[in-house]
Amino acid sequence: MxxxxxxxxxxxxxxxxxxxxxxxxxxxxxxxxxxxxxxxxxxxxxxxxxxxxxxxxxxxxxxxxxxxxxxxxxxxxxxxxxxxxxxxxxxxxxxxxxxxxxxxxxxxxxxxxxxxxxxxxxxxxxxxxxxxxxxxxxxxxxxxxxxxxxxxxxxxxxxxxxxxxxxxxxxxxxxxxxxxxxxxxxxxxxxxxxxxxxxxxxxxxxxxxxxxxxxxxxxxxxxxIPDLQCAPPSVQLAYHPNLDSAELHDGLVFMLHCSARGSPPPEISWKIQTSSQGMELNGPNVTRDGNDLSAGNSKQGTERFLLFHNGTLVIPNFSKREEGTYTCLATNEVGTRKVSISLALASSESPADDLLRNNLAASKLGAKNCYKEGQAKSSVAGEELVIIYRVPAKMGSSDAGALLEAQLWASVLCLAIFLYC
Missing domain, CATH: 3.80.10.10 (Ribonuclease Inhibitor)
Incomplete structure (x- = not known):
């Protein structure tokens, strides 16, 4: 064998x-x-x-x-x-x-x-x-x-x-x-x-x-070929709440507008990172211009985020679920630029606890500035923390005191973030 x-x-x-x-x-x-x-x-x-x-x-x-x-x-x-x-x-x-x-x-x-x-x-x-x-x-x-x-x-x-x-x-x-x-x-x-x-x-x-x-x-x-006039994107981010109301209630409308310049003209996209998920919006899901935000838009009731052709991102019903970082990216053949903003919701019912929690979140995100939602602000670089106050539909004297306390804590928070950064 x-x-x-x-x-x-x-x-x-x-x-x-x-x-x-x-x-x-x-x-x-x-x-x-x-x-x-x-x-x-x-x-x-x-x-x-x-x-x-x-x-x-x-x-x-x-x-x-x-x-x-x-x-x-x-x-x-x-x-x-x-x-x-x-x-x-x-x-x-x-x-x-x-x-x-x-x-x-x-x-x-x-x-x-x-x-x-x-x-x-x-x-x-x-x-x-x-x-x-x-x-x-x-x-x-x-x-x-x-x-x-x-x-x-x-x-x-x-x-x-x-x-x-x-x-x-x-x-x-x-x-x-x-x-x-x-x-x-x-x-x-x-x-x-x-x-x-x-x-x-x-x-x-x-x-x-x-x-x-x-x-x-x-x-x-x-x-x-001749020399072409080319420039990388420059990008600005502006935000403001729904200005149709004197008071901002639960489910307020929040709007972020991203404007970009460059040659050739940049394309705008958004990255959204909330506590529960991350997503990208690479094209508009609304056919109208971002300047037209009429209340009759039925899509606001079905879409969580609305992206318009002009770079405007609308959050029709802002809540704790929408807290997170919103990044606008402008891209052309020469390069890409981006700017971010972090949104946090502070309840007037317990402002101290909410704002202290948001302080910790902001420090992790590297927040540089803090603005109340009643202010309009443009940003060209870095990352900002915007605290949005949730105001009940009917505000009594005790509620007004709570809101005042929230505003006081917001001032303290802004100072804390500034010192941290």
């Missing part, structure tokens, strides 16, 4: 180190092996490849998709050639285990979505060819670990922009091909023009790096 067992082991190892029928495997020095599988009309990566393959050629086939399991047999591969296939789908994790990969050619395929996170594991990569595909999205962090990359081919895709900082990590880069992309030559791409004018990196066919937008610059080479 001993010799027979050894024979089975030898056969198993032999099969494991075999070569697919559609490929030609050639042993090279130091135990390395070349698997030549080009021009074989393959529709998928063949199975049964030797585990010591370091060069795998699959070019000029009919492969349409790559899965996580496609290269599990050849994790020692250093050169992977996949050009001139029909690849349109690549699963996340397909290349993540190929830690020794130095060269990969994915050019002349039909790739639209690439698993950019896989590149973060390929720190040994020196050549990356992705030209002649249909890719349009390039994350800013795509190449952050590729310090040894020397040649990057992105030409003949559908990229409209490249974010500033995308190329910074590639300290060994000597060649960059980005021509024949439909670039949007607006403020967000001005950095690339300046960078190309000063870099020592070879950028072939610079006259073919042209604008597809805006219409006024269509067909103009990147290096010839």
């Amino acid at each position: 001993g010799p027979l067992l050894c024979l089975w082991i030898a056969v198993f190892i032999g099969l494991g180190q075999g070569c697919p029928e559609s490929c030609n495997c050639v042993k090279k020095t130091y135990g390395r092996q070349l698997a030549e599988c080009a021009y074989k009309d393959l529709q998928a990566v063949p199975v049964g490849l030797p585990s010591n393959v370091t060069t795998l050629t699959l070019s000029a086939n009919r492969i349409t998709a790559l899965q996580q399991s496609s290269f599990l047999e050849v994790t020692q591969v250093t050169s992977l050639w996949l050009a001139h296939n029909e690849i349109s789908a690549i699963d996340e994790g397909t290349f993540a285990r190929l830690l020794h990969l130095k060269n990969i050619d994915l050019s002349h395929n039909q790739i639209t979505d690439f698993p950019w996170g896989d590149l973060h594991n390929l720190s040994a990569l020196q050549l990356l060819k992705m030209n002649n595909n249909h890719m349009a999205q390039l994350p800013r962090e795509a190449f952050r670990t590729l310090k040894d990359l020397r040649s990057l081919w992105l030409n003949d895709n559908k990229f409209t922009t490249i974010a500033e900082g995308t190329l910074d990590a590639m300290s060994s880069l000597s060649q960059l091909q980005i021509y024949n992309n439909p670039f949007d030559c607006s403020c967000g791409l001005l950095w690339l023009k300046r960078w190309a004018e000063n870099t020592l990196i070879s950028i072939p066919e610079q006259d073919a790096i042209r604008c597809a937008a805006p219409d006024s610059l269509r067909g103009v080479a990147l290096g010839r």
Whole structure:
């Protein structure tokens, strides 16, 4: 049984180190092996490849998709050639285990979505060819670990922009091909023009790096576009209560207005963090302008927050549930600015306890200023604490005394916050 067992082991190892029928495997020095599988009309990566393959050629086939399991047999591969296939789908994790990969050619395929996170594991990569595909999205962090990359081919895709900082990590880069992309030559791409004018990196066919937008610059080479008037956003936040009432009752309407300037005009969004949840409002949910807050708006009864086209955020029924931090973000191609405000509700029934509690919350939030809800205030930076008094519908003399006590505690609280900060 001993010799027979050894024979089975030898056969198993032999099969494991075999070569697919559609490929030609050639042993090279130091135990390395070349698997030549080009021009074989393959529709998928063949199975049964030797585990010591370091060069795998699959070019000029009919492969349409790559899965996580496609290269599990050849994790020692250093050169992977996949050009001139029909690849349109690549699963996340397909290349993540190929830690020794130095060269990969994915050019002349039909790739639209690439698993950019896989590149973060390929720190040994020196050549990356992705030209002649249909890719349009390039994350800013795509190449952050590729310090040894020397040649990057992105030409003949559908990229409209490249974010500033995308190329910074590639300290060994000597060649960059980005021509024949439909670039949007607006403020967000001005950095690339300046960078190309000063870099020592070879950028072939610079006259073919042209604008597809805006219409006024269509067909103009990147290096010839004029300087644009660009400015990052500046943002201001104003707030005030419902001014239709002399007294503010339970369920008061509170309004925050975010105004922003910049070139190009910024887009406004809101982040809301209450004690129970966080949410983002990235677009208006009310069709009318923020200046029109008529009482007949039926939506105020169904929506917890109303966001208008002009950046106004309305809280139709402010209560303890709506306490939290409200952040307005203004974003354009040049940058992002934000300003925050923290809202807390103090009950006139027990102002001392409520305000002391709000004091602790404010200190954690890093509040800088304190304003009563009856004041209108604009803020351009930092974070403020606004205390809103809940006033009963009918106020007697005792209630008035409670409100006076609340106002006194508010003054003490403002001083405490100021000293804390």
